[in-house]
Amino acid sequence: MQLFVNSKAAGHFSGHHPWILDRSIIEPTHRPEPGQIVELVTAKGGWIGRGVYNPHSRIRVRLYQWNQRQSLDAAWIESQLQQAIDLRRHWMDRHHQLDAVRWVNSEGDGLSGLIVDQFGDHLVVQLTARAMQVWEPVLVEWFQKQLSPEGIVVRIDANTAKAEGLEARDQWVIGAAPNGPFEINENGVQLRLDFAKGQKTGYYLDQRANRRRAAAWMGSGPMLDVCCYLAGFSLAAHSVVHPESITAVDSSSKVLEQAQVNAQLKAASIDFVQADCFDYLTELVDSSQTFETVVLDPPRMASSHGSVHASLRSYHRLNLSAVRLLRPGGILVTCSCSGRVSRSDFSGMLAAIAGRTGRNIQIIENLGADFDHPIMAQCPESEYLKCLICRVS
Ligand code: SAH
Numbered sequence: 328m329q330l331f332v333n334s335k336a337a338g339h340f341s342g343h344h345p346w347i348l349d350r351s352i353i354e355p356t357h358r359p360e361p362g363q364i365v366e367l368v369t370a371k372g373g374w375i376g377r378g379v380y381n382p383h384s385r386i387r388v389r390l391y392q393w394n395q396r397q398s399l400d401a402a403w404i405e406s407q408l409q410q411a412i413d414l415r416r417h418w419m420d421r422h423h424q425l426d427a428v429r430w431v432n433s434e435g436d437g438l439s440g441l442i443v444d445q446f447g448d449h450l451v452v453q454l455t456a457r458a459m460q461v462w463e464p465v466l467v468e469w470f471q472k473q474l475s476p477e478g479i480v481v482r483i484d485a486n487t488a489k490a491e492g493l494e495a496r497d498q499w500v501i502g503a504a505p506n507g508p509f510e511i512n513e514n515g516v517q518l519r520l521d522f523a524k525g526q527k528t529g530y531y532l533d534q535r536a537n538r539r540r541a542a543a544w545m546g547s548g549p550m551l552d553v554c555c556y557l558a559g560f561s562l563a564a565h566s567v568v569h570p571e572s573i574t575a576v577d578s579s580s581k582v583l584e585q586a587q588v589n590a591q592l593k594a595a596s597i598d599f600v601q602a603d604c605f606d607y608l609t610e611l612v613d614s615s616q617t618f619e620t621v622v623l624d625p626p627r628m629a630s631s632h633g634s635v636h637a638s639l640r641s642y643h644r645l646n647l648s649a650v651r652l653l654r655p656g657g658i659l660v661t662c663s664c665s666g667r668v669s670r671s672d673f674s675g676m677l678a679a680i681a682g683r684t685g686r687n688i689q690i691i692e693n694l695g696a697d698f699d700h701p702i703m704a705q706c707p708e709s710e711y712l713k714c715l716i717c718r719v720s
Contacts, residue, residue, distance in 0.1 A: 328359050329366045330388065332375065340367070340375045343705040345439045347378070347388040358382055361492065362461045364399050379458035383492025389439045389458040401465045404438075408469055411436040418698050427511040428699050429532050430470075434709040435701040443470065444528040446511055446520070448477040449502075451528040453484075457491045467500055478502030480523045497523060514539040516562045519589055526582070531556060533696035534624070534662070537714040538563035540692055541622065541660045544716055547571055548619025551611075551652065553604050553645070554578075558586040558597060560622045560660065565595040570620065573597045576607050605641075608648035621649040622660040627711075628668070635667050639676055642668070647680050650688070650719055659688070659717040666708035673713045692716040 331353045332340065340347075347367060359365050359380040365388060367375040377399050378390035391399055411431045419425060431443040433455065440456025443466075450470055454460050460483075467479055479501040488495040510519045513535055522529025542563040547570055552561040555575035564570055575597050577583050583599045590597040600607065604625060623645055628638035642663060649659055663673050674690060681688045695702070696712040703709045 346386045349387045381457045434706040446522045450476045450479045536697045542567040550620040551618045620658045624662040662714045666711035689718045
C-alpha cells in the first residue's frame with residue numbers, strides 16, 4: 328500500500344530520517360492496519376521509502392528502507408541484525424570481551440524500535456515501537472540460533488505501550504529469569520542487577536566508558552552522585568579514588584534498595600538519599616554544603632520538540648545548583664539523555680551558568696554513549712546521550 332506525504336512536508340524526506348510524523352502524511356480513507364508495511368511516496372508519485380504504519384503513534388510510519396529494490400522481510404531484518412552483532416564483535420575482538428553488551432541500538436543500527444542487550448547468558452529484547460513487534464518471532468529465533476542464550480525476556484514499558492498502542496510486557500519467551508542474584512563486571516566493578524525488572528533493559532550500558540573516564544578525573548574529596556540508579560558512577564569512583572564521602576540520590580526507593588546491595592558488595596560506604604533531585608540540590612545549596620565532584624545524570628526531559636526549552640530550563644536549574652555546590656577546581660560530570668536537546672544547546676546552557684556564576688567551566692571530555700550504542704547520522708535524535716566532564720574553577 329502507498330501513502331502520500333503532504334505538500335508541506337514534501338521537501339523533508341531526502342535525508343533518510345526514519346520517523347514520519349502524523350502531520351507529514353495524508354491519511355487515506357481506508358487506513359492501513361497497525362503494523363502493515365507501507366510505501367511512502369510524494370504527491371507526484373516519487374518513491375521515498377518503505378516502512379511500517381502505526382495509526383496509534385505520532386510516529387505514523389517508521390521507515391527502514393530507502394532503496395525500492397529491497398524488500399522488508401525476514402531476510403532483510405536478519406541481515407541488519409547480523410551487521411549489528413558483527414560491529415560489536417569487531418570491537419570486542421580488538422579490545423576485550425564484555426559480559427554485558429548492547430547488540431542492537433534501535434535507530435543507530437537501522438532498526439528503529441528495537442533494543443537488544445545481553446547480560447551474561449540472558450538477552451533482554453526491548454521493543455519501543457509496534458513496527459518491531461511485527462518481527463518479534465523472527466528476531467527471537469535468530470538470536471536463539473546465533474547466541475544460544477539461556478533466556479530471552481521481551482519488555483515493553485508502560486510509556487511505549489501508551490505511545491504505540493501496545494500492551495506493556497515483561498515476558499520470558501525463552502527460558503526463565505536467572506535463579507538468584509545476577510552480576511556483571513563493568514570496568515572491573517561487580518554490579519548486581521535485575522535486568523528483567525529494573526528500568527529500561529535493567530542497566531544503563533551507554534554510560535559504561537563514561538563511568539570509567541569520569542572516575543579518572545575525580546579527586547578524593549566528597550562526591551555527590553545525582554540520579555544514581557544502581558550507583559554505577561559512585562562505585563566506579565570508589566574503585567579508583569575512594570572519595571572521602573559519597574552521597575548518592577535517587578527518587579526511587581526500589582532503585583536505592585538495589586544500589587545499597589551493590590555498595591555493600593564493594594564495602595563502599597555510600598549515603599543513599601531518596602529525594603527529588605531538584606529539591607535536594609536546592610536544600611544542599613541553602614545549607615552551604617560543598618563537594619569536590621558532582622555527577623548529574625537525570626532522566627530524559629524532552630520527549631517532544633516543543634519541550635526542548637522547558638527541559639533546558641530544568642537542566643539549567645540542576646546544573647546551576649551543582650556549580651554552586653562545587654569547590655573551586657571541582658569536577659562536574661553532567662549528562663543529558665534527551666535526544667532532542669542538542670550537544671550545542673547543552674553546552675550553551677553551561678555557558679549561561681558560567682556567565683551567571685562568574686565561574687569558568689572547562690569541558691575536558693565531551694563524551695557520548697559507548698561504542699555499542701552507535702548513532703545514525705541521518706537521525707540526530709539517536710545521539711541522545713551527552714556526557715560532559717568539566718572542571719569548574
Ligand atoms: N546515573 C545512573 C543512571 C541514571 S538514570 C547510572 O549511571 O546508571 C536516571 C535515574 O534518575 C533513575 O534511577 C531514576 O529513578 C532517577 N530519577 C528520575 N526522576 C528523578 C528525580 N526527580 N529526582 C531524583 N532521581 C530521579
